[in-house]
Amino acid sequence: MSRRSSALWASAVLLAVLPSVLLWIDSLLSEPEDATGLYGSVTMYSCRIDLYVRSWDSALRDFPLFSYGGAPMIVLGFAGWYASLRKGRDRLGRIVARSAATALLLSYLPQILVYALDSRCLDPWSAVGAMDLYALVPPILVLLAARPPRRVSVRRGRLARTAAVVLTVTATLLVAAGSVPPGKVSFDSELDCAGFGGGTVEGLRKEEKDFLCRVRGYGFFTTEGIEEWNESSDRIVLAQGHHLCALAERHGGDLGAPAVREAPHASLLPALATLCPSVASWQAAQETRKQEEEAAYVAGKERACARHRTHRPRIKPVRQRRATMFTEFWTIQGWEDGYEGRVPDLVEDLVGSEPGALAIWAADEVGHACVTVESYSRRPPLETRGWKEVVEVGYESPKGSLTLSDGHGRRVTGLTTAGPGHYRVRVHLRGRELVDQVAYPPDGAVELLIMVFPGRQKEPVVHR
Numbered sequence: 001m002s003r004r005s006s007a008l009w010a011s012a013v014l015l016a017v018l019p020s021v022l023l024w025i026d027s028l029l030s031e032p033e034d035a036t037g038l039y040g041s042v043t044m045y046s047c048r049i050d051l052y053v054r055s056w057d058s059a060l061r062d063f064p065l066f067s068y069g070g071a072p073m074i075v076l077g078f079a080g081w082y083a084s085l086r087k088g089r090d091r092l093g094r095i096v097a098r099s100a101a102t103a104l105l106l107s108y109l110p111q112i113l114v115y116a117l118d119s120r121c122l123d124p125w126s127a128v129g130a131m132d133l134y135a136l137v138p139p140i141l142v143l144l145a146a147r148p149p150r151r152v153s154v155r156r157g158r159l160a161r162t163a164a165v166v167l168t169v170t171a172t173l174l175v176a177a178g179s180v181p182p183g184k185v186s187f188d189s190e191l192d193c194a195g196f197g198g199g200t201v202e203g204l205r206k207e208e209k210d211f212l213c214r215v216r217g218y219g220f221f222t223t224e225g226i227e228e229w230n231e232s233s234d235r236i237v238l239a240q241g242h243h244l245c246a247l248a249e250r251h252g253g254d255l256g257a258p259a260v261r262e263a264p265h266a267s268l269l270p271a272l273a274t275l276c277p278s279v280a281s282w283q284a285a286q287e288t289r290k291q292e293e294e295a296a297y298v299a300g301k302e303r304a305c306a307r308h309r310t311h312r313p314r315i316k317p318v319r320q321r322r323a324t325m326f327t328e329f330w331t332i333q334g335w336e337d338g339y340e341g342r343v344p345d346l347v348e349d350l351v352g353s354e355p356g357a358l359a360i361w362a363a364d365e366v367g368h369a370c371v372t373v374e375s376y377s378r379r380p381p382l383e384t385r386g387w388k389e390v391v392e393v394g395y396e397s398p399k400g401s402l403t404l405s406d407g408h409g410r411r412v413t414g415l416t417t418a419g420p421g422h423y424r425v426r427v428h429l430r431g432r433e434l435v436d437q438v439a440y441p442p443d444g445a446v447e448l449l450i451m452v453f454p455g456r457q458k459e460p461v462v463h464r
Contacts, residue, residue, distance in 0.1 A: 008145035009078050016069035016138040069135065070104045074142055077101065081146060090148065097146035104139035186212060186234050193219025204238075207275050211241055214271035226267055238275075240265040245276035253282030298324070298408065304444030305370035311449055314381045317374040318417045325406035326368045334358030334404045334415070336397065347460040348391050351427040355396040358404075360427055362446060364435040369446040373404065375417045376453035382463060383428065387449070390463040392426040394455070402452075415452045424455035426463075 065073040077100025084093030192199030193213035201209065212218075215237055217225020229237055244265055251257035253276065255269050273280040305324045313320070325332050335342065339356025346352040352359045362369035374380070384390050395402075400419035404412040416423060428449035435441040 005145045008141050009074075012074050012138040012141035012145065013071055013078075015134075015141070016071040016074055018069075019134075020068045066104070066107055070107070070138060073100050073104055074138060077142060094146045094148070097142055101139040101142040101146070104142075105136065108135045108139075184233055184235075185216075185231070188213070188216070188218040191216075191218060195219070201234075204234075208238055208241075211271055211275035212237060214274050215241075215268065224270065226271065228267055237268075241268055241272065241275050244268055244272055245279065248272065248276055248282075249278045253278030253280075255279060255282070298326075301326075301368050301443050304442070305368075308370055308444060308447060311372050311374070313374055314383070315376070315378075317376050317380070317451075319373075319375045319414050321373045321412050321414075323371050323373070323404075323410055323412050324368055325362060325371045325404070325410055325412075326408045327362045328366050328407050330361060330363060330365055331359045332362045332369070332371070332404055332406050334360070334402050336399045336401045336403070339398070347393055348389065348462055350389055350391045350429060351393055351425060353393050353395040353425060356398050356402075358395060358402065358425060360404075360448065360450065361429070361432075362406075362448065367435060367441070367446065368443075369448050370444050371404075371412070371448045371450065373412050373415060373450045373452070375415050376451060377417060379424070379453050379455060380426075380451055382426075383449075384464045387428040387430050387464060388432065389429040390426065391460065392424055392463060393460045394458040395423045395425045395452075397421055397423055404450075415450075417452075418454050421454065422456045422458075423452055424457060426451040426453075 065076065077097045080096035080100075081093040084090065084096060186201050188194070189198070190200045191209045191213050192201075193209075193216075199209070204212075212234055213220075214224065215226050215229050217227075232240075244260070244263060247263060248255060248257075248260050251260055254260065255272070260266065260269070273283050302324045305322070310322070311320075331343075331346070333343070334357065336356040342354055342357035344352035344354040344357055344359045346359060346361060350361050362371075382390075397416045397420050400416045400421070401413075402415040404415065428451075429447070431441075431446040434445040
């Protein structure tokens with residue numbers, strides 16, 4: 001074995017393990033990071049084939065011979081080469097060494113060739129990393145070490161010529177790819193996102209334009225853009241969108257499937273329905289199912305309230321209304337035009353008022369109440385029998401248009417029958433103890449009887 005070959009083999013092994021050694025030394029010298037300071041990141045892949053190349057490459061690197069930069073493979077190749085030389089079988093030794101080098105080259109070259117053959121693969125990284133090229137050095141040194149000494153000029157072997165051609169072509173493609181200008185990012189008017197006509201982008205279907213509008217936040221989607229894709233070209237965004245669409249289609253359009261939700265380009269999911277019919281159908285089915293469940297939920301509560309006996313007033317009211325009303329914030333609200341949003345303080349945690357605004361307790365934060373509203377032209381007799389709480393407050397009506405509203409859009413109108421002026425609001429309650437005692441009270445547990453009638457008294461009165 002010549003001194004030249006020994007130096008090349010040693011250099012190949014040292015260069016292969018050097019990055020791993022430096023990383024290990026750095027980990028020993030560095031301060032351990034606080035777990036609260038760690039964060040995750042998602043790589044934005046810009047070409048479809050790169051997803052498969054990286055998956056194959058990751059699986060290959062897990063094989064022990066390819067660990068530590070391929071140093072075990074180089075040592076194995078050296079052992080076979082050296083043993084063959086000792087036996088006088090130089091040709092077999094060269095085959096063993098070149099096979100080891102070729103295996104290493106095949107594990108690194110596909111990733112570099114992907115960058116060169118498709119300029120879209122350069123978008124997230126902007127250039128092939130130095131470590132990608134550095135990884136080629138050890139196997140090249142192995143090829144040089146396995147060459148026999150040449151005392152006279154002889155023709156190069158087929159493997160050497162092939163390697164030279166591959167490396168030359170790779171370098172040429174990398175230079176060409178680096179000179180490719182970035183893809184076009186179309187503007188709002190070019191895509192006609194507002195739908196006024198006059199768009200200039202050609203060669204795209206309507207759903208592809210709508211998808212780009214949604215991703216960019218153009219037109220009607222000004223508050224819904226996906227910022228991290230702002231600098232990516234139209235071609236890249238559409239390629240990633242179509243790939244994500246194909247992935248979703250394999251799962252029936254289900255955006256909640258783990259493979260779809262955890263995809264590297266999953267940030268495009270909010271806009272995918274505009275590009276992918278199967279996703280749009282899945283979302284429509286989900287919305288229909290949600291509406292059916294909500295309708296069934298509401299119907300169940302309304303049936304429970306309907307089972308309560310209708311209140312029989314002692315004097316005839318101007319109007320009587322019954323409604324099942326829902327809340328997600330403890331109370332149901334009453335407002336007049338122009339006074340929306342006011343939230344009065346409650347008296348005895350039951351009812352409160354301000355000019356143009358009324359608030360009535362109805363649930364323990366989230367729930368429903370069976371409500372009866374009665375409007376009178378004069379003060380009705382006091383009723384306390386059968387009610388746990390009865391509280392009366394004054395109310396000033398600026399416009400005579402008081403309307404009760406709940407969180408589901410239900411409205412009860414016509415409370416202030418005498419128009420603008422001063423009123424009294426008497427609220428009767430039973431069932432509060434049921435919702436306070438259990439997490440899931442029975443349907444229709446809370447009953448409210450609300451009487452509204454003219455009266456100038458302002459002070460609240462607690463009747464019970």
